[in-house]
Amino acid sequence: MSETKSAESKKVVEADATTTEPHHSFLSRLYTGTGAFEVVGRRKLWYGISGAILAIAILAIIIRGFTFGIDFKGGTTVSMPSTGTSGTIQVTDVENVFHQAIGKDPEAVVTVGKGASATVQIRSETLSNEQTEKLRTALFDAFHPKGPDGNPSKKAISDAAVSETWGGQITKKAVIALVVFLVLVGAYITVRYERYMTISALTAMIFDITVTAGVYALVGFEVTPATVIGLLTILGFSIYDTVIVFDKVEENTHGFQHTTRRTFAEQANLAVNQTFMRSINTSLISVLPVVALMVVAVWLLGVGTLKDLALVQLIGIIVGTYSSIFFATPLLVTMRERTELVRTHTRRVLRRRNNAATTEKSPSEEATAKAVSADEDATQAATEVTEAVTLSKPAPTNKPAPGARPVRPTGTRRPTGKRNAGKR
Numbered sequence: 001m002s003e004t005k006s007a008e009s010k011k012v013v014e015a016d017a018t019t020t021e022p023h024h025s026f027l028s029r030l031y032t033g034t035g036a037f038e039v040v041g042r043r044k045l046w047y048g049i050s051g052a053i054l055a056i057a058i059l060a061i062i063i064r065g066f067t068f069g070i071d072f073k074g075g076t077t078v079s080m081p082s083t084g085t086s087g088t089i090q091v092t093d094v095e096n097v098f099h100q101a102i103g104k105d106p107e108a109v110v111t112v113g114k115g116a117s118a119t120v121q122i123r124s125e126t127l128s129n130e131q132t133e134k135l136r137t138a139l140f141d142a143f144h145p146k147g148p149d150g151n152p153s154k155k156a157i158s159d160a161a162v163s164e165t166w167g168g169q170i171t172k173k174a175v176i177a178l179v180v181f182l183v184l185v186g187a188y189i190t191v192r193y194e195r196y197m198t199i200s201a202l203t204a205m206i207f208d209i210t211v212t213a214g215v216y217a218l219v220g221f222e223v224t225p226a227t228v229i230g231l232l233t234i235l236g237f238s239i240y241d242t243v244i245v246f247d248k249v250e251e252n253t254h255g256f257q258h259t260t261r262r263t264f265a266e267q268a269n270l271a272v273n274q275t276f277m278r279s280i281n282t283s284l285i286s287v288l289p290v291v292a293l294m295v296v297a298v299w300l301l302g303v304g305t306l307k308d309l310a311l312v313q314l315i316g317i318i319v320g321t322y323s324s325i326f327f328a329t330p331l332l333v334t335m336r337e338r339t340e341l342v343r344t345h346t347r348r349v350l351r352r353r354n355n356a357a358t359t360e361k362s363p364s365e366e367a368t369a370k371a372v373s374a375d376e377d378a379t380q381a382a383t384e385v386t387e388a389v390t391l392s393k394p395a396p397t398n399k400p401a402p403g404a405r406p407v408r409p410t411g412t413r414r415p416t417g418k419r420n421a422g423k424r
Helices: 004-018 026-032 038-062 092-101 129-143 163-192 197-219 225-250 264-274 276-300 306-334 339-359 364-394 418-424
Strands: 075-081 108-112 119-124 158-162
Touching: 026 364, 038 108, 038 306, 075 129, 092 108, 092 129, 119 197, 119 418, 129 158, 163 197, 163 225, 197 225, 197 306, 225 264, 225 306, 225 418, 264 276, 264 306, 264 339
Parallel strands: none
Antiparallel strands: 075 119, 075 158, 108 119
């Protein structure tokens, strides 16, 4: 009976374990936010990866530098249709004509657009009026570009000059806008959350700016006003994603010192996992329009001026998502763990776990205890059955059977009757 009882108890325990601890796939745990990634616990690894990315970006900025557009460094731009009387105008032919007319090479000659609307753009350092007119005459004589009416016309060749002061004004305004943005963001996060989150968020934004600038230096794209606009746009996206994660961290860690179930770092890691899919989905939705901009506007339509905006937004969205998950939150936990409140709470949690671990029995002890408990249960059940049988029997009585002489108790005298009294 004890073996049967023990087997039944084992089946119940196994059934309970199967019910309470189901096995979830990796994608299921990732989508539900139940801890598919250990981000905060491996923050040294993420610090190393982030440091390597930052170092590459800084080296690219130092070694390669930026290719500033004409809007920043000033110069002269000459444009003309890409189709002449002899067919499509080639870039190498334009470079040769420029060198013969001016005596030096242009800074860049590119074809912008597709089909009949395509144009050839020539960028060079600032040219005088005489040099500009000489260049226009040389280009017309060499290619005879067609005007709007389809006939060759010198008026089809246009020019524009940009001064260096105008580019300096753009740079100054961009820096002012960036500083104001950082101040407002820092003030909001400090008031809404805490100063440690402000430091982490601003550090992540600086990381995003530096990495995006490093990618721009590696690719060699020109830095234009569209680049500045795109940079300010991705800063807004980066801070938005970071605030979303911090809001969940603040929710999970509210009153953390009153419980010893998880440490502050574990609560923050849970918040990252709970917002992981949201960050990925937001990034994907943001990337799709940028990819469409690059494919349609740049490759299909040939609008080269939009590639600067598209590239900075694409890189910024990817880097901003990475920094909000793998850099900002681990940095926040690192700073908070230096405070006395978090250190004390972490020690309490670890002490409680150690105490619970020492009081747990070994597998052999647990098996022995289960067997003893099963035997005790069986013994108790047998005792209960015996008592039930005993109680079901009728109770014995002292009444004699019919016709039998009553039994006189031992040690009692026979009662005296009238018969004895008559003999006297």
